[in-house]
Every structure is written in C-alpha cells, then in structure tokens.
Amino acid sequence: MIGTAHDIMSKVAPPRAVFVDHPVGRTFGPPHDRARNEAVLARALEELPKFSRSGEIRDPRFQWSIDGSRAWEDELLAEMRNEAKG
Amino acid sequence: MPFQYLPVMAQNSAPKPPRVLVAPSKPAWCPIKKPLDESRVALLSSAALRLAHQEPFIPREDFGYRRVPSDPSAAEIIIDHHSGIGRVPKQDPEIVFPRTALANLQKRGVVGDLSPFHFSFMGGLRDHDKVENQLATAITSDLKQAQVDLALLVPY
Numbered sequence: 267m268i269g270t271a272h273d274i275m276s277k278v279a280p281p282r283a284v285f286v287d288h289p290v291g292r293t294f295g296p297p298h299d300r301a302r303n304e305a306v307l308a309r310a311l312e313e314l315p316k317f318s319r320s321g322e323i324r325d326p327r328f329q330w331s332i333d334g335s336r337a338w339e340d341e342l343l344a345e346m347r348n349e350a351k352g
Numbered sequence: 353m354p355f356q357y358l359p360v361m362a363q364n365s366a367p368k369p370p371r372v373l374v375a376p377s378k379p380a381w382c383p384i385k386k387p388l389d390e391s392r393v394a395l396l397s398s399a400a401l402r403l404a405h406q407e408p409f410i411p412r413e414d415f416g417y418r419r420v421p422s423d424p425s426a427a428e429i430i431i432d433h434h435s436g437i438g439r440v441p442k443q444d445p446e447i448v449f450p451r452t453a454l455a456n457l458q459k460r461g462v463v464g465d466l467s468p469f470h471f472s473f474m475g476g477l478r479d480h481d482k483v484e485n486q487l488a489t490a491i492t493s494d495l496k497q498a499q500v501d502l503a504l505l506v507p508y
Contacts, residue, residue: 267504267505267506267507268504268505268506269506269507271355271357271507272354272355273354273356273357273358274357274358274373274507275507277358277373277375278373278374278375278376279375279376280380280505281379281380281381281382285354287354287355289355290357290437291435291437291438291440291441291447291448291508292440292441292447292448293447293448293450293506294446294447294448294450294453295447296447297440297441297443297444297447298443298444299447300446300452300453300456303446303447303450303452303453304450304452304453304456304457306450306453307450307453307454307457308453308457308462311388311457311462311463314384314388314502315384315387315388319381320379320380320381339355342355343360345436345437345439346360346364346436346437347360347363347364348436349364349435349436349437
C-alpha cells in the first residue's frame with residue numbers, strides 16, 4: 267500500500283505500507299506533474315525489499331512543500347470541512 | 353507529526369457514529385518471490401475508477417470492480433468515488449492512480465512487467481465481510497489469472 271493517511275493505515279494494518287506525507291487525494295503529487303508522480307512512485311517502491319513484518323509502515327520522508335512547510339494542512343482541513351457542509 | 357484524518361472524519365460524520373476501521377481477519381503477509389525488475393505489477397485503487405463505457409459505480413453499495421487497461425494511452429479515466437476531496441484528483445487521476453508513472457518505470461526497467469489491467473473498486477464500503485470475502489476474493493482471482501507478482505494498493 268502507498269497511502270497518505272498514517273493514522274488510518276496504522277489501524278487497518280496492511281501487510282506492507284509506505285507513508286507519503288502529502289494531502290489525501292494527492293498521493294503522487296500535484297495535478298499534471300508527471301516527473302513528480304514518477305519520482306514518488308519510484309521512491310516508494312524502493313522500500314519494498316526492506317519490509318520484514320506484516321503491518322510495518324515505512325516512511326521515506328516525503329514532503330509536499332519543498333521548504334517543508336505544513337501550510338497545506340490548514341488548506342486540507344478547510345477542504346474537508348467544506349466537504350462535510352457540501 | 354502526520355496529519356490526523358480520523359478526528360476530522362469523525363467530526364464530518366457526526367451525528368452519525370464515526371466509520372469503523374477493520375484490519376484483515378487473516379494475516380495478509382506473503383513473501384516477495386522476485387525482485388521488482390522481474391515482477392509483474394498491478395495497481396489497485398479504491399477511487400472507483402472506470403472507463404467511460406464501463407458501468408458506473410453505485411455509491412456506498414457497489415461491491416464490484418472494474419478492470420482498467422494498464423496502457424496509459426487507453427481511454428480517459430473517470431472517478432466515481434463520492435468523496436469531496438475528489439475535486440483535485442478529478443482534474444488529473446494520475447495523482448491517485450499512477451498508471452503513466454508505472455508504465456514509465458517499466459520502460460526504464462525498474463519494474464519488470466505490467467499487468468494488462470489494473471483494478472479499481474469503491475472505497476469506504478461499510479460491509480467489511482463482503483469486502484474481504486467477495487470483493488477482495490474476486491480481485492485476487494483476477495490477479496492470479498494475470499500472473500501478477502505485486503499488487504500495489506493506493507487508497508483514495
């Protein structure tokens with residue numbers, strides 16, 4: 267599994283999981299960025315031989331923003347709250 | 353600390369009780385038999401993806417799945433999942449279903465081969481027994497038939 271929701275992945279215990287610290291719904295990067303899509307997928311697949319037990323979540327330290335800013339969390343929260351209203 | 357989705361989901365579902373998350377009833381671990389560059393790979397997506405001519409998914413109660421060609425040039429993909437966060441991935445499904453990226457990795461020799469089809473189903477289904485014993489079992493049969501070595505699930 268390659269997923270963005272660490273708290274959910276830890277509850278459902280997939281056999282092998284790679285955490286991508288991106289907003290949900292943007293696992294492989296922003297829209298229309300094919301280089302980034304491929305880079306994220308390739309990096310996640312590099313984790314494959316490193317798993318040793320079921321339920322392990324590996325974290326290759328992906329960052330959504332180049333500068334490491336987590337401002338995206340506020341934007342995502344607003345988006346998810348709008349979703350609930352909508 | 354990673355973003356915490358569960359509290360937001362619980363708030364969003366109120367006054368209904370929050371979604372129950374369930375782990376598989378049996379251990380799902382199986383050993384990797386081949387290196388990645390010799391493996392045939394399929395994508396699994398819970399975004400309810402399909403091609404335009406395929407039957408639309410029925411929200412919340414569709415325990416079927418659709419085969420999506422692994423060739424990125426094959427027809428445009430539609431996302432049927434009802435999640436509100438779908439606004440962005442509906443602009444470009446590749447950000448949740450990296451069909452082109454996987455095909456490029458296969459061309460570069462990073463991945464051995466592609467399954468002729470990838471597979472998609474409706475995420476967020478609440479009947480976990482049906483998911484495990486009906487939906488997952490049917491997809492597993494297709495994966496075996498396609499001689500897939502590695503199934504890569506991208507949750508939506």
